[in-house]
Amino acid sequence: MAEADLTEPHPPRPDTLRLFFALWPDDATRDALNRTGKWLHQHWGGRRMRADTLHITLAFLGSTPAEQLNTLVACADGVEVEAFELLLDQAGYWRHNRIGWLGASDPPPQHFALVTALNGALQATGFPVDARPHVPHVTLLRKTAGGEVPACSSVRWPVSDFVLVKSATDPDGAHYEVIRRWPLTQEGAKKSRADSTAA
Numbered sequence: 401m402a403e404a405d406l407t408e409p410h411p412p413r414p415d416t417l418r419l420f421f422a423l424w425p426d427d428a429t430r431d432a433l434n435r436t437g438k439w440l441h442q443h444w445g446g447r448r449m450r451a452d453t454l455h456i457t458l459a460f461l462g463s464t465p466a467e468q469l470n471t472l473v474a475c476a477d478g479v480e481v482e483a484f485e486l487l488l489d490q491a492g493y494w495r496h497n498r499i500g501w502l503g504a505s506d507p508p509p510q511h512f513a514l515v516t517a518l519n520g521a522l523q524a525t526g527f528p529v530d531a532r533p534h535v536p537h538v539t540l541l542r543k544t545a546g547g548e549v550p551a552c553s554s555v556r557w558p559v560s561d562f563v564l565v566k567s568a569t570d571p572d573g574a575h576y577e578v579i580r581r582w583p584l585t586q587e588g589a590k591k592s593r594a595d596s597t598a599a
Contacts (some may be wrong), residue, residue, distance in 0.1 A: 415466040418567040421476065423456040423486075423559055424578055432453055432555045433488075433502065437540035439552050440491060440500050446544025453576055456486075456536050459529060460564060472564065475521040476582050479562075479585055481556030483584040484510035488538065489554040496528050502555065508534050514562065542595030560584055564575070 425433060434451040441448050464472070472526065490505040505512075519529045564580040 403404055415468070416463045417466050419461040419464050419472070420457055420565055420567065421459040421461075422563055422565050423458065423557070424561075424565070424581075425557060427453060429555065429557045429569055432553075433540065436491070436502055436552050438504075439454055440540055440550070441544075443548075443550045444493065444500050444541060444544045446498070446500060448571070449540055449542065452516045454540070454572060455565070455576070456538055457489040458515055458534075459522055461522075461527060464527075467569050470525070471525055472522075472578060473502045475525055475527070475564075476518065476564065476580070478521055479514065479517045479582065481512050481514040481517060481584055483558070484508045486511060486557040486559055487556060491549050492537070493549070493598055495546060498543050498546070499539050500544045500546060501537040501539050502552070503537035504536060509560070510584075511536055518562070521573065541554055555564060560586075590594065 410495070420472060430451055433454045437448050437454075461472070486504055486507065488502045488504050489500070490503050493500050515534045523529045561581050561583045563578045566577045566579050568575050568577075
């Protein structure tokens with residue numbers, strides 16, 4: 401029996417990227433979210449999320465072969481949803497993972513239309529999607545004890561686009577890089593302006 405050639409290299413492992421689609425706040429929204437995180441931290445303790453990491457996840461992909469990036473982009477290219485405003489007015493705490501968050505008590509239909517369209521395109525192309533009901537929220541605290549929910553200021557988030565984000569974990573925590581943006585359509589905003597002008 402011939403001996404195995406131990407000098408033969410193993411097939412290279414395909415490069416992977418840790419990816420997710422998200423809503424990414426503008427500077428004013430990020431500052432407001434960060435202030436709310438500081439307020440909740442005073443009541444609940446835990447570890448505050450860095451301001452540059454605050455977001456709302458729309459679809460989590462996890463480790464994805466880099467060669468599939470163009471397919472992901474094509475999925476997002478086909479999503480057409482009107483821009484909208486998200487009112488984050490409800491703080492909460494999840495005991496099972498010790499996360500403190502700020503969410504929307506009454507999300508607009510455009511938000512769910514965006515989540516549905518994006519996840520539908522991903523699923524049709526063979527990407528795994530989360531079957532659990534989507535709960536729009538921004539994680540503000542980790543490893544928190546939680547407790548009675550304090551009253552906190554609402555945050556109005558004007559959503560005009562969504563993004564694809566690459567995640568990397570270093571000793572000092574997660575670092576995110578926005579690698580692509582997709583604008584939402586402005587038809588609803590244009591119609592509102594036209595109606596107000598006609599009035």
